[in-house]
Amino acid sequence: MKTSADIVIIGGGISGASIGYFLLKNGAKNVVILERDYLTAGSTGRCGAGIRQQWGSDINCILTQFSCNFFENAQEELAYPGGIEFTQGGYLFLVTTEKELAQTKKNIALQNSLGINSKLLTPAEAKELAPIIDTSNLLAAAYHSKDGHLSPFKTTHAFAEAFKRLGGEIYTDTTVTGIKTNQNPINGTNRVIGIETTNGNIATENIVIAAGGHTGNIAKLAGVDLPLNPVRRNILVTEPVDPILSTMVMSMSLNFYCQQVPHGSFLMGRACDNQPTDLRVTADSNFPETMAQAITVAMPALKNLRMLRQWAGIYNMSPDKHPIYSKAQNLDGLYISAGYSGHGFMLGPATGQCMAELMLGLTPTLPWERLGLSRFDAGNESQLVHEPSVV
Numbered sequence: 001m002k003t004s005a006d007i008v009i010i011g012g013g014i015s016g017a018s019i020g021y022f023l024l025k026n027g028a029k030n031v032v033i034l035e036r037d038y039l040t041a042g043s044t045g046r047c048g049a050g051i052r053q054q055w056g057s058d059i060n061c062i063l064t065q066f067s068c069n070f071f072e073n074a075q076e077e078l079a080y081p082g083g084i085e086f087t088q089g090g091y092l093f094l095v096t097t098e099k100e101l102a103q104t105k106k107n108i109a110l111q112n113s114l115g116i117n118s119k120l121l122t123p124a125e126a127k128e129l130a131p132i133i134d135t136s137n138l139l140a141a142a143y144h145s146k147d148g149h150l151s152p153f154k155t156t157h158a159f160a161e162a163f164k165r166l167g168g169e170i171y172t173d174t175t176v177t178g179i180k181t182n183q184n185p186i187n188g189t190n191r192v193i194g195i196e197t198t199n200g201n202i203a204t205e206n207i208v209i210a211a212g213g214h215t216g217n218i219a220k221l222a223g224v225d226l227p228l229n230p231v232r233r234n235i236l237v238t239e240p241v242d243p244i245l246s247t248m249v250m251s252m253s254l255n256f257y258c259q260q261v262p263h264g265s266f267l268m269g270r271a272c273d274n275q276p277t278d279l280r281v282t283a284d285s286n287f288p289e290t291m292a293q294a295i296t297v298a299m300p301a302l303k304n305l306r307m308l309r310q311w312a313g314i315y316n317m318s319p320d321k322h323p324i325y326s327k328a329q330n331l332d333g334l335y336i337s338a339g340y341s342g343h344g345f346m347l348g349p350a351t352g353q354c355m356a357e358l359m360l361g362l363t364p365t366l367p368w369e370r371l372g373l374s375r376f377d378a379g380n381e382s383q384l385v386h387e388p389s390v391v
Helices: 014-025 058-072 074-078 098-113 123-129 152-165 212-220 287-298 348-360
Strands: 007-010 031-034 091-095 119-121 140-144 169-171 176-183 190-197 200-203 207-209 229-238 248-251 256-260 266-270 307-317 324-327 334-338
Touching: 007 014, 014 031, 014 152, 014 348, 031 152, 058 074, 058 098, 058 348, 074 152, 091 098, 091 123, 098 119, 098 140, 119 123, 123 140, 152 169, 152 348, 207 212, 212 307, 212 334, 229 287, 256 287, 266 287, 287 307, 324 348, 334 348
Parallel strands: 007 031, 007 207, 031 169, 091 248, 207 334
Antiparallel strands: 091 140, 119 140, 176 190, 190 200, 229 266, 229 307, 248 256, 256 266, 324 334
């Protein structure tokens, strides 16, 4: 392992791999990625892999619009054999309450103003797109055809291989055990000077923590506290069946998302109460029953599907459900990329672009300046932009 690097990235998921790629693409040198297990071992490999541009905040709309455009051209840019399996079947949001309808109309107006061509559908129009939905309690639906899903494994490896082709190095099975800092005797400022791992130490003055739910604990190694709340989320997958659903179906009021993946299985998840916040990813034994109850209200035709397996991952929640792209406060050389609030995979390309611009002093092309840690300081409540459309 190298003993020195210009930049060390902690985390081998989509975020770390994308940050590494965009840093090197924009002129950085001598960049290393550290992963305690294997690439995609954390939240990336456990996610639902959906990609949507239908949001209730301008920031999330802009970031995911960038990411979606990148994914559409990823084969040309990343040159990954076999591609990343990006399928754009759209997202269909089911609207079942008057409050949800009002929010959906606001969301669509915002999205359209930013060039996202989402639209409001009648229940009959929604059923044309997804014939298996029950429209008896449906008031309306929202739809955008450019949304979709792709392989989290192939996408992350595509970024990682492109990163290595540009000269980056990746060390897996390498756990970070410490972050070295030093105080300037002249001005009293603290800065990063190195990182300690189970496979040796690396001298560096720039560290990016992009470790999903583990980001808060790693930051504490440097004496930095972050406003992050890791929460377990559960997913299940069913037996494969013939194609009957071409779009992702979601509902905020019914609390679920569901898609049929290319090989025929249904992948579905929802937020559940009383989930642990201790980074536990053991499966919730109550989840299959509550998931079945929620999904069969909207799509009764799925009631006889057999579950193959379930698993859990970590949503790394920020207070306003927006990512944190920021320098650490009171510690030079430490950067934070976290708090994606369940959407880190779809934000992957935008995360890389934002962090490269932040770290290399480039002119912002995305609104990362609004996503710094200072927005959570007392008195800065007006800087928070809450996202209403999260399951």
